[in-house]
Amino acid sequence: MTFWRNQKIRGWLYQFAALLLVALCVAVLADNTLENMRTRGIQSGFGFLSQPAGFDISESLFGFESTQPYWQAFLTGLGNTLKVALIGIILTTILGVLLGVGRFSQNILIRGLCLTYVEIFRNIPLLLQLLMWYLVCVEWLPTAREAEPFLGIYLTKAGLALPWFGDVPVKAGFGIKGGVTLSPEFFALLLGLTIYTASYIAEIVRSGIASVPRGQLEAALSLGLSRAQTMRLIQLPQALRVIIPPLTNQYLNLTKNSSLAVAVGYPELVSIANTSINQTGRAVECIAVIMAVYLTLSLLTSVLMNAYNRRAAIKER
């Protein structure tokens, strides 16, 4: 038998041809773009990343000076993205699971409240919710000058200032100095992302639990387990394998949705990239950076969640 008649080898050849075709298309597109940009006098390249950024960033995890280069500005933005995404994922999971489980409560009030929550927050666009939370933060809170501390804590338009290992926040000039501060931008974004995503997670959890055969519930109850025990020990563990794959999607969505932060002035990756695009004119490059970062984050989340899914899946022996 000649080798091209071999099914396996032919399969590989087709795959290879397809890959080659895609690579060729990408190469032609990239080359054409670069060529056209060159003829139009639009400068390109990633050299700008090592130039000093020249702009300040209102909040950062490890401090940022305007003299630091662009790539560090991008890192600072990425840090802010990760900060809100990680905390958001943890909070939204807790809230979402509680709401989802609440849908099976014996208490009609709890059931109704959970349903109302899901229907309200799932159906209002996220951007509107973000703007609403931001408005709540900056309109209703007092300014730093008027504020009085409560147990050393300040909650003002300038954010939430907490004492941190003896470093107590005090009023100074226009704002508040010392302690740790959570800005209203961060707070509004975190609140918006958490509450919005939780409504989706609640539905995922509800459908997961509903997928567990009713016999399991009845069997557990007849063994004398309480309702809570049944949920915790019997229903939820079996529901996990249905819950985890769509849950991964919601985690990815939350991370990507954090880019809506530009609307409320939180300096995450996209916001920093916007500023960089304007200052350097390198639109294609900056967008490539954004795409690469989000792709990496998404793939990483997928890998982790898939690993967890394998652990939660039913072991067939």
Add this chain to the structure above:
Amino acid sequence: MLNNTRIRQLAGVALCLTAVALPAHAGKTLDTIKSRGELVCGVNVALAGFSAADSEGKWSGLDVDYCKALAAAILSDANKVKYVPLNAQQRFTALQSGEIDILSRNTTWTLTRDASLGANFVGTIYYDGQGFMVKKELKIASAKELNGATVCTQSGTTTEKNLTDYARANKLDIKPLVFEKNEAATGAYHSGRCEAYTTDASGLAAERTIAKNPDEHLILPEIISKEPLGPLVRRGDDEFFAISKWVLNALIEGEEYGLTQANLDEKKTSDDPNIQRILGTAEDMGTLLGLDKEWAYRALKATGNYGEIFERNVGKNSPLKLERGLNKLWNQGGILYAPPIR
């Protein structure tokens, strides 16, 4: 599965650059405009005095009037303009991709933009500078007192860098709070999240006129940067570049020689050779530009001279009441100086 408008928008911009860049040259801009019968002009979404649409969708403002004058010179009709409202981040891509013919959107002329965007600045239509607005209740009289303050501004502009430069030079600790939309930045300022709002002085004046109570706000005396605002055209079409440049010059020269919308027709019989050249009653200057004799006449007839445009949109006949300042003619104490039409 990009579930996100922001990223989608940006990716769209990138795709446009790639996709629209496919045809090597779409022919000369002038021919395109003539065959289309319309000038496509990129303007600000809403900046009182510079470009803003009224309730009937009619555009007006300093930047808009320039587009009208240009359309009048090329197409003999100032109304044959299609206005494309652009935000700060979209503007250059829209020009690069050919979506618009000219960008007349209060854009600061800087080296980076001139050298790396594939665009050419036509000239300066308004000499501006960045300033600060604060609430009077803060009892601040100078920008030097802004130490520790949070300052709201819009992204996609030159203001962020100026602000940082100014803070560093004066050893001030200023926190910039950057919003994508100008309305969000001013909203945060009005709500008290920021102590100050910064943009070009003309923009501050415009913002103050539409504030709920204009008297509560103070524009600080410091001007911290040079912001020469002007229109841009794509590189690689010198003919259209020249036309854009000279229409602007004609508006300024028109003021210098006292040509107004009202007296234009009687000035046609003037003996002054300068006026004759501008109005095309003697030598034909327009043909050199690829236009006809009466190009400047039509431009001036459509919008009036630079002084009239200024006073109508941002000056004493407008709610903004801006001083001419640097934007006076060179022989009246300003720095507005157009090369001669001859």
